[in-house]
Amino acid sequence: MQRAIDRLIRLVARRRRIVLGLWVVLLVAALPFAARQTDHLTAGGFEVPGSGSLAAADALSQFPSVHSQSLVIVFDNQKHNRRALLDAIGRAAMRIHEVKSVSLPPKSLAYAGASVKQDFVLMPLLIKGKADNAVDAAVNLRKKLDVIGQAHAAVPVHVVGQQALWAAMQDVSKSDLQKAETSGFPIVLIVLLAIFGSVAAAALPLVLGVVAVLLTGGIIFFLSQSLEMSVFVTNIASMLGIGVAVDYSLFILARYREEIHAGATPDDARATAMRTSGLAVAVSGVTVMISLAGLFLIDSTMLRSMAVGAIIVVAIAILAATTLLPAVIQVLGQRVYQRGRVIGAIVDRVKGVVPKRERAPGAPNFWTRWTGVIMRRPVVFAIISAALMLLIAVPATGLKWGTAALAQLPSNNETRLAFEHVETVLGPGALGPVNVVASFGDNTADTGALDSFASAVKTTPGVKSVNKPIVSKDGHTALVVITPTAGPETPEALDLIKRLRAPTGPAAGLRKLATVDVGGVAAENKDFTTLVSGSLWKLLLFVLLFSYLVLLVMLRSVILPLKAVVMNLLTVAAAYGVLVMVFQYGWFDSVIGFHHLGYINAPTPPLLLAIVFGLSMDYEVFLLSRIRERYQATGDNRTAVAEGLAASAQTISSAALIMVLVFAVFALTGLPQVKEIGVGLSAAIFLDATLVRLVLVPATMELMGKWNWWLPGWLARLLPDLDLEGGGAAAKIAEPQSQPLPG
Numbered sequence: 001m002q003r004a005i006d007r008l009i010r011l012v013a014r015r016r017r018i019v020l021g022l023w024v025v026l027l028v029a030a031l032p033f034a035a036r037q038t039d040h041l042t043a044g045g046f047e048v049p050g051s052g053s054l055a056a057a058d059a060l061s062q063f064p065s066v067h068s069q070s071l072v073i074v075f076d077n078q079k080h081n082r083r084a085l086l087d088a089i090g091r092a093a094m095r096i097h098e099v100k101s102v103s104l105p106p107k108s109l110a111y112a113g114a115s116v117k118q119d120f121v122l123m124p125l126l127i128k129g130k131a132d133n134a135v136d137a138a139v140n141l142r143k144k145l146d147v148i149g150q151a152h153a154a155v156p157v158h159v160v161g162q163q164a165l166w167a168a169m170q171d172v173s174k175s176d177l178q179k180a181e182t183s184g185f186p187i188v189l190i191v192l193l194a195i196f197g198s199v200a201a202a203a204l205p206l207v208l209g210v211v212a213v214l215l216t217g218g219i220i221f222f223l224s225q226s227l228e229m230s231v232f233v234t235n236i237a238s239m240l241g242i243g244v245a246v247d248y249s250l251f252i253l254a255r256y257r258e259e260i261h262a263g264a265t266p267d268d269a270r271a272t273a274m275r276t277s278g279l280a281v282a283v284s285g286v287t288v289m290i291s292l293a294g295l296f297l298i299d300s301t302m303l304r305s306m307a308v309g310a311i312i313v314v315a316i317a318i319l320a321a322t323t324l325l326p327a328v329i330q331v332l333g334q335r336v337y338q339r340g341r342v343i344g345a346i347v348d349r350v351k352g353v354v355p356k357r358e359r360a361p362g363a364p365n366f367w368t369r370w371t372g373v374i375m376r377r378p379v380v381f382a383i384i385s386a387a388l389m390l391l392i393a394v395p396a397t398g399l400k401w402g403t404a405a406l407a408q409l410p411s412n413n414e415t416r417l418a419f420e421h422v423e424t425v426l427g428p429g430a431l432g433p434v435n436v437v438a439s440f441g442d443n444t445a446d447t448g449a450l451d452s453f454a455s456a457v458k459t460t461p462g463v464k465s466v467n468k469p470i471v472s473k474d475g476h477t478a479l480v481v482i483t484p485t486a487g488p489e490t491p492e493a494l495d496l497i498k499r500l501r502a503p504t505g506p507a508a509g510l511r512k513l514a515t516v517d518v519g520g521v522a523a524e525n526k527d528f529t530t531l532v533s534g535s536l537w538k539l540l541l542f543v544l545l546f547s548y549l550v551l552l553v554m555l556r557s558v559i560l561p562l563k564a565v566v567m568n569l570l571t572v573a574a575a576y577g578v579l580v581m582v583f584q585y586g587w588f589d590s591v592i593g594f595h596h597l598g599y600i601n602a603p604t605p606p607l608l609l610a611i612v613f614g615l616s617m618d619y620e621v622f623l624l625s626r627i628r629e630r631y632q633a634t635g636d637n638r639t640a641v642a643e644g645l646a647a648s649a650q651t652i653s654s655a656a657l658i659m660v661l662v663f664a665v666f667a668l669t670g671l672p673q674v675k676e677i678g679v680g681l682s683a684a685i686f687l688d689a690t691l692v693r694l695v696l697v698p699a700t701m702e703l704m705g706k707w708n709w710w711l712p713g714w715l716a717r718l719l720p721d722l723d724l725e726g727g728g729a730a731a732k733i734a735e736p737q738s739q740p741l742p743g
Helices: 002-014 016-034 052-062 082-096 108-113 131-144 162-196 199-223 233-261 266-297 301-336 341-352 366-376 378-398 414-426 447-458 491-501 521-555 559-584 604-634 637-669 672-709 713-718
Strands: 071-076 120-127 157-160 434-439 463-466 477-484 515-520
Touching: 002 016, 002 266, 002 301, 016 199, 016 301, 052 434, 052 477, 052 515, 052 521, 071 082, 071 131, 071 414, 082 120, 082 131, 120 414, 131 157, 131 162, 157 162, 157 414, 162 199, 162 233, 162 414, 162 637, 199 233, 199 301, 233 266, 233 301, 233 604, 233 637, 233 672, 266 301, 266 521, 266 604, 301 604, 366 378, 366 637, 366 672, 378 559, 378 672, 434 447, 434 491, 447 463, 447 477, 477 491, 491 515, 491 521, 515 521, 521 559, 521 604, 559 604, 559 672, 604 637, 604 672, 637 672
Parallel strands: none
Antiparallel strands: 071 120, 071 157, 434 477, 434 515, 463 477
16 A cells, blocks of 8 residues: 555656646636536435335326326416516416426416416416426426516516425525535635645645535536436535545645654655555545445435535545645645745734743643543543533434425525415415325226225325326226325325325225325325435444444554444434434524424435544544554553644644534535534534544543554454555564454
8 A cells, every 4th residue: 555655656746747737627627517517406316216106106107187296387466467467477388388398288378367366376387207307397497487586576486386396495505505615615714824824735725625626516517417416416515525625635734744844854744744644545535435335225316416426526535635735735845834924923913812831842732631631530531521422412312304395495485485375375285295096907997996095085184185086098097186284294294194005094995906006295205204214224334334344454453443433423423413402403593593394304314424434534544543653663552642642633623623614604504404414514523523532532542451452363464554654664663463462
């Protein structure tokens, strides 16, 4: 591994102009496509393969008069301007013909024209295809009708329907992403200036973040034309890309400056930084990517597309940190490690406000003293920190899953308001009917059984009306359309789905003769939530096993990886607890000005699990590799922990601070789905970098002593030695190739 990194160091040093030129070409080429990365993204991807809702949706093609999705154009006629209304209806009719999968039903124009006295005039549309077709049609309709730009029109036009809500989320998501990036980058720059005291050094991590996000945006543009990719992929890629790229470059820069200040030449310092922190970045970054790849274990297009975006941005961040960064460091020279006069003076002035305690020559610094305090009372500190993490995690035991679109939109969003107006006219369940499909196989549909089922459904709680059963042309399949009393995203609608699917429910008799599938928006939401919640164990098992194996190879220890995996699991549990407190229980609504949803969006827990395990591995690798470096040099566990923590704690804390700030920006500006991920990641990184890395790790390492480094001889011979410390054999103390059992 070290030979490979050495070859890379020499290649970049000799061909730095070519390396810089290639990155510039890639960036310039990606810019126009990154600006259009959302053009082909979809708000769909929630369909569940093999589910009853998907089977029912597929079967609807046998009923030409019935459409699986509902879209309605709403004309806000509260000003009662007849001429303006008729003009708006005429323009809409022309635009509708330009959109695929959408058409006007017979007499719809006449119906709309006859409703000029109503405050809200409705124009129902016919939709061809499945839910994702309706989403894409709604997106195109919103563009064609210029929905966002008609706020002050005489007759504002809206597109309403369950899938139109997801389309509206695309527009809100784009706006939120711009706000987050424009506010996030300046905040990160300020923190980096405070850390380095140099514009050149502070700008480098930020440049890598911009490069990673823009190149990923360009790749997403091309991928989305052949793959179905969720609109949320841009937020996740940007959020993770900024944080990871800045963190990786920060670790390498910090080690480079440390070596310079220790007296190394720039070339030697750069080589050492790349052989240590650079290699750790590559290994931990690949670990993050593989952790994210665990999301493919969940059979969801939406989650898999988000995993693709996140993996791409991490891969680009690794490449930039290991090739672009050292090339730029070499070009900038001393400007990277020397403090700027103006910035340095400002930082000194700010720091001067806080009284600084002078440290005598040779006296231990803060982190050395901190480690000493922890390791003198390891049992006490281990119990206290673990208890605090468990206490924060307790609310996670009551985590409630959910999926919704309407609740995601701001209360003053035009689509949400229009949807609520339509509900007052047609009823809450009109735009989210439940479709029950009965397939009789080779037999002819039993009309008596269908009528009995329809009669039983009418008396079922949560049902407003039931349409007469419709039989397909071949006579083997039947459809019963049910209008619920509540909207499709409500708990009442989900309860209705449970009743209809129950073995002893109203379909019990019909199931003796046919295969019964329950579909519709509420059923799709329930199936998606069930899929994700039921698949979380597979993702958990994958990241636990993989994390252990990676750390086993990297640290050459049986015990340390096990401890690290347990601590990462504790961090994830605590992050889940924070999510439940904020978004399910609403304990902090008055503080953050957010009305809680009462549940956690289904995609959030698996995404959080994969990302947190990956990012926690970053800090684990940097901290424990530094501790192992000192253990290889001294052979003393306590000294190694103290010196390793003292050498890496400030960098890890700075990196964690930047991560927390980046995620917090997205949490403040994003939709609830993005807010949840931002809050969860902020909490996880904060707790991981404080209670775990600064307290629990040194305390438990002191308790385990030499057991930390135990590795059976047979396993030592099988495992490769990555030599993350970069010192090679010369830097190691005389020790056997394996560690015997302590004692």
